Amino acid sequence: MIVTEHANQHGELEPRTRRAVDEEMAVSLLEKGGRYEVQSASGSWYEVDVISESCTCPDWRKRTPEGGCKHLRRVDHEIKQGRVPRPDGRLPSNS
Numbered sequence: 001m002i003v004t005e006h007a008n009q010h011g012e013l014e015p016r017t018r019r020a021v022d023e024e025m026a027v028s029l030l031e032k033g034g035r036y037e038v039q040s041a042s043g044s045w046y047e048v049d050v051i052s053e054s055c056t057c058p059d060w061r062k063r064t065p066e067g068g069c070k071h072l073r074r075v076d077h078e079i080k081q082g083r084v085p086r087p088d089g090r091l092p093s094n095s
Contacts, residue, residue: 016065020073027078034087038071048075050087 013021026039034051046057048071054060059069067073078084082092 014067016070017067017073020070021077023070023074025071025074027075027084029085029089032087032089036075036084038074040071046071048072050075050079 024041028037029035030037030047034049036048036050038046038048038055040046040057044057046055048055050072053068053072055069055071057069057071059065060072068076075084079086079092085091
């Protein structure tokens with residue numbers, strides 16, 4: 001994935017990644033195994049699979065961007081920030 005754990009300098013982020021981090025989105029785990037649901041700022045809902053690295057959004061279906069669409073990148077970011085459970089369903093440890 002493109003989003004790193006310590007990506008704090010937005011100027012260094014690729015534009016799609018910057019949108020993934022900056023735009024308002026709600027992310028929740030659908031089921032163990034890496035399936036998440038993402039609600040975008042527009043109100044649309046998409047299913048993201050971090051294991052197969054896929055999304056149901058039009059950007060993914062039409063372009064399959066290298067590094068993933070903004071929804072896939074946002075899920076990756078939320079996992080790395082410890083805000084949503086990991087693909088195995090476990091909550092991040094506070095160590």
